[in-house]
Amino acid sequence: MSKVTETHETNDWSSPFSRRTTAGLLVTLAALLVWIVAGVLFPDSWAGVLLSIAASPSTHTAMLRLAVPIALAAIGGIFAEKSGVINIGIEGLLIVSAFGSIVAVHRLGAGETTLGLSNHWWGLLAGTVVSVLFALLFAIVCIEFEADQIIAGLAVWLISLGLAPFASQIIFGSPNTASVGRFSNVTVPVLSEIPFLGYLLFDAEPQVYIMLAGAAVGWYLLTRTNFGRWVVASGENPKALDTAGVDVRKVRYAAVLLSGVFAGLGGAGFALGDLGTFAGGGDTAINGRGFIAIATYLLANYHPIGALLGSFLFAGLNAVQNGLQAAGYAIPTELIRVIPHMTVIVVLVLVGRTRLPDAAGEHYESGED
Numbered sequence: 001m002s003k004v005t006e007t008h009e010t011n012d013w014s015s016p017f018s019r020r021t022t023a024g025l026l027v028t029l030a031a032l033l034v035w036i037v038a039g040v041l042f043p044d045s046w047a048g049v050l051l052s053i054a055a056s057p058s059t060h061t062a063m064l065r066l067a068v069p070i071a072l073a074a075i076g077g078i079f080a081e082k083s084g085v086i087n088i089g090i091e092g093l094l095i096v097s098a099f100g101s102i103v104a105v106h107r108l109g110a111g112e113t114t115l116g117l118s119n120h121w122w123g124l125l126a127g128t129v130v131s132v133l134f135a136l137l138f139a140i141v142c143i144e145f146e147a148d149q150i151i152a153g154l155a156v157w158l159i160s161l162g163l164a165p166f167a168s169q170i171i172f173g174s175p176n177t178a179s180v181g182r183f184s185n186v187t188v189p190v191l192s193e194i195p196f197l198g199y200l201l202f203d204a205e206p207q208v209y210i211m212l213a214g215a216a217v218g219w220y221l222l223t224r225t226n227f228g229r230w231v232v233a234s235g236e237n238p239k240a241l242d243t244a245g246v247d248v249r250k251v252r253y254a255a256v257l258l259s260g261v262f263a264g265l266g267g268a269g270f271a272l273g274d275l276g277t278f279a280g281g282g283d284t285a286i287n288g289r290g291f292i293a294i295a296t297y298l299l300a301n302y303h304p305i306g307a308l309l310g311s312f313l314f315a316g317l318n319a320v321q322n323g324l325q326a327a328g329y330a331i332p333t334e335l336i337r338v339i340p341h342m343t344v345i346v347v348l349v350l351v352g353r354t355r356l357p358d359a360a361g362e363h364y365e366s367g368e369d
Contacts (some may be wrong), residue, residue, distance in 0.1 A: 004117025019064030025330060043280060053323035054316075057199055062322060063206060065274045067308075068211045069094050069266040069286065073299070074292035074307035075218040082222070083255035084359045085233040086149045089138055089156030089289025090263050093131045097267030099164040102177045102278045111179035120183055120272050124207075128261060134160070135260025139253050146363045156291070165280030175280030181342055182276040186213035207269030211308070214262060214333030218304035231255050235357030238364040248364050263290070298354045 039051030053059055073090045080087035104126035108119040112254050138156050141147045163173040174177055185210065188202040222228040233241040235249045243249050267286065271278055279285040293307075300306025 012360065023123045026246035027188055029044060049327070049329075050320065050324075051197040053320055053327065056323065059316070059319045059323050061204070062199055062319035063271075064200065064208045064211075065132070065315075066318050067188055067311040068207045068273065069098075069183075069289045070293045070296055070314055071211050071308045071311035072214050072266030072269070073263045073290055074297040074311060075214055075304045076259035076266075077257040078218065078297045078302045078304060078307060079231060079295055080259040081297070081360055082235045083231045083254050084238060084357060084362060084364070085139070085142055085256050085269065086153065086361050087135075087256060087259050088150060088291075088294060089134075089155035089160075089168060090153075090259070090293055091286060091288065092153075092160030093134055093260055093263035093283050094267035094270070094286045094290045094293075095157075095164050097127035097131035097264040098271035099127075099177070099273075099278045099280075100130035101268035101271050102180055103167075105180040105272065106171075106178055113331055120181070122271055124265070124268045125182070126173040127271065129262030131264025132257055132260040132364040135256050135263070139256040140257075141361075144248055144253055161284065164278070164284060168278065168280045171249070179277045180272070183273045183341060203321075205267075205273040207273035210269055210352070215304050215308040221228050222304060227251075227254070230359075233345060235359050238359050238362075242364075242366050247365065264310040303355050 009142065035047050036051060038045065038047035043046050043052070067357035072225065073094055076089050076093075076335055077087055094213070099245050101123040105119050108114055108122055112119050114122055120190045134156060141152045142149050168177050170174050183205045185203055185205055191202040192198045222231065224274075229253075230241060230246050232254070233244075233246075235246050238248045270289075271285065275285055277285075293311070296310040296314065297307045
């Protein structure tokens with residue numbers, strides 16, 4: 001087991017920032033400072049309008065809701081990729097889990113309960129199960145049949161992209177599903193009255209708490225358990241893990257299935273907590289959030305808490321864009337919607353510092369030389 005432990009300890013998540021990363025952060029902070037000062041001094045300018053929207057409580061709460069699918073999918077992607085399986089089909093897992101959750105609630109009855117539990121919770125469970133099944137299919141194709149992981153991930157995404165609207169057309173007569181309503185806020189008395197933190201942390205939808213708990217659980221599993229050490233060793237040095245007597249295939253299966261669990265919670269939580277429905281047109285209601293999740297965990301260098309914070313950045317930009325549209329500014333919708341995606345590229349260029357696991361994307365058979 002010493003080789004496994006050594007592999008885990010060499011995975012440096014706490015090393016000082018590189019010069020490039022530090023320079024990027026300084027440039028970003030300087031730009032933010034200039035924007036804030038300009039917004040305060042000139043409230044009627046573009047800087048002032050953006051500052052007003054960014055400081056709005058509605059923007060903050062929207063940011064938390066919009067971060068749910070990105071953060072949870074990113075944490076799931078971390079487990080898969082750290083184990084050596086590159087799962088770029090996360091977008092597809094978000095799609096099928098979001099659609100599956102809406103269908104389940106619709107069939108059971110929106111606003112009703114089953115076995116004493118709100119049907120929205122059963123919908124969340126159903127969406128997660130669907131995601132896990134797709135993740136299992138992906139794992140079998142990649143681990144048992146040694147398919148190219150990138151191609152298999154793209155296949156999962158494309159199948160989901162076509163299957164969900166097709167199934168919706170059969171069930172609802174439209175690519176868009178019926179509305180089933182959203183999760184109600186969970187309000188903690190007294191604590192919800194605390195300025196700023198109150199409405200953010202103690203008056204939020206259940207999926208927000210699931211996201212925060214998921215980040216904590218993901219961090220603990222990956223950094224404080226033997227399973228986490230096995231996952232890291234599976235992606236860095238599977239031969240050492242095999243020599244230590246741990247089945248690499250089982251570890252990779254578990255990691256990929258865990259990515260399905262997290263992505264399922266993210267997709268179903270987003271559908272039932274933010275939308276209350278599923279839109280199957282174009283890129284579907286998920287609209288590329290799975291790919292943003294991949295960029296998020298790469299930006300965070302595979303750290304679950306870093307992925308959570310990164311999701312706040314991208315979700316915050318999405319919330320600001322929604323605020324601009326609600327304010328009625330005559331800006332092409334397509335231009336506004338591209339802002340979060342362009343920001344992914346800019347942030348990765350400025351502060352990105354990611355080292356892929358040594359065995360990521362490689363197949364492994366027990367007993368290989």
